Amino acid sequence: MSKEISLQALQRLPLYLQYLKALPADKDIYISAKVLSSALGLGEIQVRKDLAAVSDGGKPKVGYCAAELIKDIENFLGYDNVNDAVLVGTGKLGKALLSYDGFKAYGLNIVAAFDSDPGKCGIDESGKQIFHISKMENLCERMKIEIGIITVPAASAQEVCDILVKSGIRAVWNFAPAHISVPAGVLLKNENMAASLAVLSKHLSEKRVCENNSNSI
């Protein structure tokens, strides 16, 4: 376990996790790479390779123990440690993420939000506190927050990111449609809806039929 893993493979792990967790929670459920791959629309060898990177391995002729796999993947991804996060920008999208309670399955816990508009500060519908942005640095440092979620307009994204970095954030999840840059050691993950829309729009403008299933992206 814990061999080389590609960025692509890393991003497929939640897919396996989601499938495995939907299975009955029985110690003795085994599943083969073949079943997994066809259920998820992936290659069978790819699945074996992905799982080999995170798990002690399956048993020939039997498959992988589902319960073990879940444990191994969660452990590999660090979902067992809770990752505290702050969110900046409480517009529509920010509020939606703030009240989404599905993140805790991934170890993500949004502890507070920030906004530059004093009128938006207070308790959110989600029950979470929204502070003025001026309080962010202090709070992040005190609570040793490591994840910052950016849901501000593009124009202020870099500025907000800089404050987050100064506050000790080590990973930034950016939803603003803007390119931002971070210093070495800080991870930047862009949630790039514009990129997705480009793919959709291009497909429609082509009006051509491509090959099956390879058209899932």
Added chain:
Amino acid sequence: MSKEISLQALQRLPLYLQYLKALPADKDIYISAKVLSSALGLGEIQVRKDLAAVSDGGKPKVGYCAAELIKDIENFLGYDNVNDAVLVGTGKLGKALLSYDGFKAYGLNIVAAFDSDPGKCGIDESGKQIFHISKMENLCERMKIEIGIITVPAASAQEVCDILVKSGIRAVWNFAPAHISVPAGVLLKNENMAASLAVLSKHLSEKRVCENNSNSI
């Protein structure tokens, strides 16, 4: 123009577009691949190759005409044709997307939403109509809708997708944390937040410093 383009390159186009649109709207503004690449944190050659795929090209020693590039990229991506879409599932995320007005810059126009809960039907805060899911097929067919946005819980994602496909949808944008499958010719784009979280969580659990800027994903 319109040579081969890789999926990656296609998804970088909105980045160029966003940068170029932030420039003064002057017919005579030229920009070099060098400036573009360093502003966006990309490789210079990569930028030239990307632009070559969509544009008639730049002028040696001068660069690319910004206004031309914008036109070429928008044309390539089909942002000039309006793409009508429907959204299914009016939970927090669905509502956030419904009222987000930034999509029209990408040619995306959400004309209506659907939900299986009759209590949620009516006029949304966004001013858009929410219909019962039973009306979806008929409405999509009549209006020749080609894009379906799925923001329902994972458990009903496949079912909703099947109805969309039956209704003539040709591109599906899936926000549900579920694997769904579509027939040939229909494009499926997953907006995979779980995948992003995997990258963030793994980075933090590693507690190691990686190389600069290559850590933007």
Added chain:
DNA sequence: TAGATTGTTAATCGATTAACAATC
């Protein structure tokens, strides 16, 4: 044992980068 399934090493494929030629 035979057969099914895992795991690994080698081959292929696609995307990025480097080297260089073309052009204003």
Added chain:
DNA sequence: TAGATTGTTAATCGATTAACAATC
């Protein structure tokens, strides 16, 4: 012309897939 910049062909790199060996 010389120099800056674009554009293309070749080399590299990384990820996926294929072939095959190992194991229960």
